[in-house]
Amino acid sequence: MSHHIVQADNLNYTYPDGTIGINNISFKITHGESVALVGANGAGKSTLLLHLNGCLISTQGEISIGDYPLNKKNIKAVRRSVGMVFQNPDDQLFMPTVFDDVAFGPINLGLPENQVEQRVTHALETVGATHLINRPPYKLSGGEKRAVAIATILACSPDILVMDEPSSNLDPLSRRRLIKLLKSFEHTKIIATHDLDMALDVCQRTIVLHKGKITADGPTISIFNDEELLARSGLEKPLGMQECPICKKNNPKNQILFYNKKPR
Amino acid sequence: MNTIEKNLFDIRYMDTLASKNTSLHRLDPRAKLITTLMFIAMVVSLGKYEISRMIPFIIYPMVMIISAELPFLYLLKKMILVAPFAILIGIFNPLMDTTPLVHLGSVSITGGWISFFSIMMRFSLTVSAALILISMTGFNGVCMALEKMGVPQPFVVQLMFLYRYLFVLIEEGAKMLRARSLRSFDSKGLGFKYFISLLGQLLLQTLDRAQRIHLAMCCRGFDGHIPINRPMKFGYKEIRFVLIWSFIFILTRSYNLPVKIGEIIAGIL
Amino acid sequence: MHMADALLSPAVGGTMWAATAGLIVYCSKKVREDLDEKKIPLMGVIGAFIFAAQMINFTIPATGSSGHLGGAMILAILLGPYAAFLTMASVLTVQALFFADGGLLALGCNIVNMGFFPCFICYPLIYKTIVKGRLTPKWITTGAIISAIIGLQLGAFSVVLETFFSGISALPFSHFLLLMQPIHLAIGIVEGLTTAAVVIFIWKSRPEILQPSISVVQGPGPDQEYSIKKVFIGFAAAAIIVGCGLSWFASAHPDGLEWAISKTTGMEELGAPQKNLYSSLTAIQEKTAFLPDYGFKTTKENPITDTKKAWPAVDSGTSVSGLVGGLLTLCLAIFIGFIIKRKKTGQTA
Ligand SMILES: Nc1ncnc2c1ncn2[C@@H]1O[C@H](COP(=O)(O)OP(=O)(O)O)[C@@H](O)[C@H]1O
Numbered sequence: 001m002s003h004h005i006v007q008a009d010n011l012n013y014t015y016p017d018g019t020i021g022i023n024n025i026s027f028k029i030t031h032g033e034s035v036a037l038v039g040a041n042g043a044g045k046s047t048l049l050l051h052l053n054g055c056l057i058s059t060q061g062e063i064s065i066g067d068y069p070l071n072k073k074n075i076k077a078v079r080r081s082v083g084m085v086f087q088n089p090d091d092q093l094f095m096p097t098v099f100d101d102v103a104f105g106p107i108n109l110g111l112p113e114n115q116v117e118q119r120v121t122h123a124l125e126t127v128g129a130t131h132l133i134n135r136p137p138y139k140l141s142g143g144e145k146r147a148v149a150i151a152t153i154l155a156c157s158p159d160i161l162v163m164d165e166p167s168s169n170l171d172p173l174s175r176r177r178l179i180k181l182l183k184s185f186e187h188t189k190i191i192a193t194h195d196l197d198m199a200l201d202v203c204q205r206t207i208v209l210h211k212g213k214i215t216a217d218g219p220t221i222s223i224f225n226d227e228e229l230l231a232r233s234g235l236e237k238p239l240g241m242q243e244c245p246i247c248k249k250n251n252p253k254n255q256i257l258f259y260n261k262k263p264r
Numbered sequence: 265m266n267t268i269e270k271n272l273f274d275i276r277y278m279d280t281l282a283s284k285n286t287s288l289h290r291l292d293p294r295a296k297l298i299t300t301l302m303f304i305a306m307v308v309s310l311g312k313y314e315i316s317r318m319i320p321f322i323i324y325p326m327v328m329i330i331s332a333e334l335p336f337l338y339l340l341k342k343m344i345l346v347a348p349f350a351i352l353i354g355i356f357n358p359l360m361d362t363t364p365l366v367h368l369g370s371v372s373i374t375g376g377w378i379s380f381f382s383i384m385m386r387f388s389l390t391v392s393a394a395l396i397l398i399s400m401t402g403f404n405g406v407c408m409a410l411e412k413m414g415v416p417q418p419f420v421v422q423l424m425f426l427y428r429y430l431f432v433l434i435e436e437g438a439k440m441l442r443a444r445s446l447r448s449f450d451s452k453g454l455g456f457k458y459f460i461s462l463l464g465q466l467l468l469q470t471l472d473r474a475q476r477i478h479l480a481m482c483c484r485g486f487d488g489h490i491p492i493n494r495p496m497k498f499g500y501k502e503i504r505f506v507l508i509w510s511f512i513f514i515l516t517r518s519y520n521l522p523v524k525i526g527e528i529i530a531g532i533l
Numbered sequence: 534m535h536m537a538d539a540l541l542s543p544a545v546g547g548t549m550w551a552a553t554a555g556l557i558v559y560c561s562k563k564v565r566e567d568l569d570e571k572k573i574p575l576m577g578v579i580g581a582f583i584f585a586a587q588m589i590n591f592t593i594p595a596t597g598s599s600g601h602l603g604g605a606m607i608l609a610i611l612l613g614p615y616a617a618f619l620t621m622a623s624v625l626t627v628q629a630l631f632f633a634d635g636g637l638l639a640l641g642c643n644i645v646n647m648g649f650f651p652c653f654i655c656y657p658l659i660y661k662t663i664v665k666g667r668l669t670p671k672w673i674t675t676g677a678i679i680s681a682i683i684g685l686q687l688g689a690f691s692v693v694l695e696t697f698f699s700g701i702s703a704l705p706f707s708h709f710l711l712l713m714q715p716i717h718l719a720i721g722i723v724e725g726l727t728t729a730a731v732v733i734f735i736w737k738s739r740p741e742i743l744q745p746s747i748s749v750v751q752g753p754g755p756d757q758e759y760s761i762k763k764v765f766i767g768f769a770a771a772a773i774i775v776g777c778g779l780s781w782f783a784s785a786h787p788d789g790l791e792w793a794i795s796k797t798t799g800m801e802e803l804g805a806p807q808k809n810l811y812s813s814l815t816a817i818q819e820k821t822a823f824l825p826d827y828g829f830k831t832t833k834e835n836p837i838t839d840t841k842k843a844w845p846a847v848d849s850g851t852s853v854s855g856l857v858g859g860l861l862t863l864c865l866a867i868f869i870g871f872i873i874k875r876k877k878t879g880q881t882a
């Protein structure tokens with residue numbers, strides 16, 4: 001299933017005003033992997049994600065989806081297989097009703113009407129938002145907006161899911177629901193976040209970005225145990241792995257993880 | 265800052281009204297749009313002294329308000345808010361036009377006063393018709409109707425985007441204003457310099473947002489066409505609605521019903 | 534200032550509607566053809582921005598009043614005339630529907646007054662001529678202020694003309710003009726200053742937005758300048774044709790003929806040299822008092838000659854029956870409403 005591979009080679013991007021977005025990024029993500037892209041604000045997460053389906057074209061280096069480098073010719077096909085959930089659902093939900101919005105992609109794919117409807121229902125069922133189908137997007141709560149935004153992407157049935165800070169602005173319950181949902185997807189997932197607890201829950205692999213550069217790439221557990229690395233990248237150990245401040249007991253997760261930690 | 269939040273509340277409220285489920289709400293938006301336009305055309309086609317012929321037209325807004333379960337007082341308040349311009353211009357009529365037109369015993373009423381009342385009635389009828397249309401159809405309904413009736417797609421899509429992002433942008437503007445007023449302890453109004461930087465910031469954010477929206481659209485296969493077709497049915501109910509009301513409008517437009525009634529009464533007495 | 538339905542005759546309103554519809558069709562075609570598709574969401578979102586911006590007021594020092602952004606000029610600068618016109622038209626449509634600003638019949642007038650003049654006259658002919666690509670605060674400010682003032686003067690003049698030709702308001706042409714133009718001079722200066730300041734703000738923080746070659750937003754290229762002329766000629770032609778058509782149509786009916794006569798008598802008044810203010814004032818007053826009209830026409834249709842003499846006082850018998858009948862009709866209407874309401878609550882209960 002080589003067509004779900006995402007590979008970046010020496011990717012560089014500088015914004016028109018001279019800000020360096022990303023700097024010499026290389027990685028390879030294989031089929032079915034679930035990868036967290038963590039880093040402080042402004043680390044370049046969003047910039048990197050925008051390269052994955054050709055929203056931004058790198059100033060240097062290239063990105064390959066499947067076996068071919070992304071270029072103008074295959075950009076449509078790439079966009080069909082890479083579904084991108086934007087950071088702010090308001091940017092993504094632009095149609096008058098939830099139905100129209102979820103149907104937007106399938107209609108553009110040229111599907112016949114009954115299949116469009118089927119896709120819409122299925123996508124909304126998956127995210128548990130069937131009851132919202134006739135609502136206008138400005139009447140949804142933050143969590144509902146996020147769920148629908150994900151449904152709009154699922155309706156295009158992509159092979160690779162790319163999400164930019166999916167858990168930001170969500171209340172604990174909606175966040176929990178989102179994590180459960182993400183875990184249930186079998187797609188290749190690339191999730192940019194600074195919610196390390198979520199990353200720990202959902203992703204086996206983590207790439208740490210700092211000031212546009214990759215500072216670490218490896219199993220999530222070992223990276224999150226490396227406090228010095230996290231501190232260097234402007235991050236903090238996830239709460240779930242920290243010592244409980246009240247009972248001063250080590251989190252059980254932490255102990256198991258500790259033994260797993262690779263000697264550096 | 266009050267105005268901006270009040271306006272947002274207002275638009276939200278109208279939107280809620282439109283999501284009711286009365287038989288009028290369920291009617292095809294085209295029927296309601298056509299009827300509204302016809303109503304307005306009939307009302308304004310009456311002469312400026314013809315208040316008596318204008319009275320029966322009240323039946324339309326009234327029936328709509330009641331059957332679509334719209335809040336009368338709220339709509340009235342909205343109407344009063346926009347009245348000043350009509351009043352300002354209309355009030356010159358009594359001053360300029362002093363020909364006595366109607367004699368009731370020893371009292372004579374000048375043409376100016378009559379035309380002033382006619383302006384005010386026109387105003388209330390046409391404004392209420394527009395407000396009623398939107399609150400029983402909803403903005404998107406009106407847009408769909410426009411598209412089906414042949415208004416070019418770029419314009420309709422534009423209207424829909426505008427409406428969609430109205431909520432987002434007003435909220436953003438309100439947030440910025442709130443943040444500012446929390447930190448300005450002298451309760452002076454918004455100064456020009458801050459006003460400009462606020463607007464400028466908001467505009468830059470808007471431009472960025474537009475770009476992100478465009479990206480989000482491209483990610484889902486956008487190629488310039490936006491599918492906004494919604495199945496609509498102009499069926500028996502719609503035809504009946506339009507026909508009945510046009511009949512009533514034409515009747516009231518061409519016969520002076522109040523005078524007819526008055527004469528009948530006078531004949532009886 | 535928004536033109537209102539209440540002051541408008543169907544002929545004037547219809548003419549402006551037709552002109553607006555033509556412009557919208559033409560601009561939509563233009564936007565679809567010439568400009569890239571990125572603009573479609575951009576226009577909508579910027580329209581929403583203008584809408585929001587109009588609700589934010591700043592205090593004008595030492596006057597106690599406040600000002601806000603009008604929008605058409607800044608739209609034209611950011612989007613170019615065609616897209617700007619469509620955007621302004623949609624802003625005004627939303628205002629007409631939600632805030633009853635103006636009304637639906639007057640929408641055509643308002644789109645012409647507040648959209649057409651700034652986008653197709655002031656922006657290409659004044660702003661661009663003044664700025665000529667010299668994007669410096671000095672030229673931006675000069676261009677924005679002058680074009681905003683002229684745009685608002687044209688708009689205000691157009692409101693006066695529309696009101697006058699409609700013949701509903703008795704306010705004499707010259708008075709109304711004297712009332713409107715100075716107010717709009719002040720509004721124009723404020724509008725020009727805010728437009729300039731916002732454009733300069735954008736230019737300082739993100740100059741690339743105003744640079745046509747790189748940015749997402751752009752004005753028309755040189756080849757498009759020419760078609761602005763076409764828009765203008767087309768617009769004028771459409772307005773004349775539709776105007777004549779409608780008045781011809783209207784004159785087929787006795788009411789309409791009166792309207793046409795009132796128009797011509799009005800025209801004479803316009804052309805007459807004013808000797809001094811007082812004498813002309815009284816003359817105007819007389820004329821407006823004679824303004825032919827459909828009147829409190831109660832029984833028979835009256836011949837056109839009526840308009841030549843003073844309005845015949847309606848005999849008191851008919852006026853009384855009119856008044857009584859009016860009241861009765863009102864009661865009847867309310868009664869019908871009451872019945873419907875009863876029926877409805879009965880249904881839901
Ligand atoms: N449109 C833009 N123009 C210029 N610089 C930008 C733009 N977007 C982001 N940047 C800059 O690029 C860097 C990376 O930003 P971003 O990818 O958004 O970070 P993250 O998503 O990790 O918070 C930041 O320094 C940011 O200021």
Ligand SMILES: [Mg+2]
Binds near residue numbers: 045087
């Ligand atoms: Mg980001």
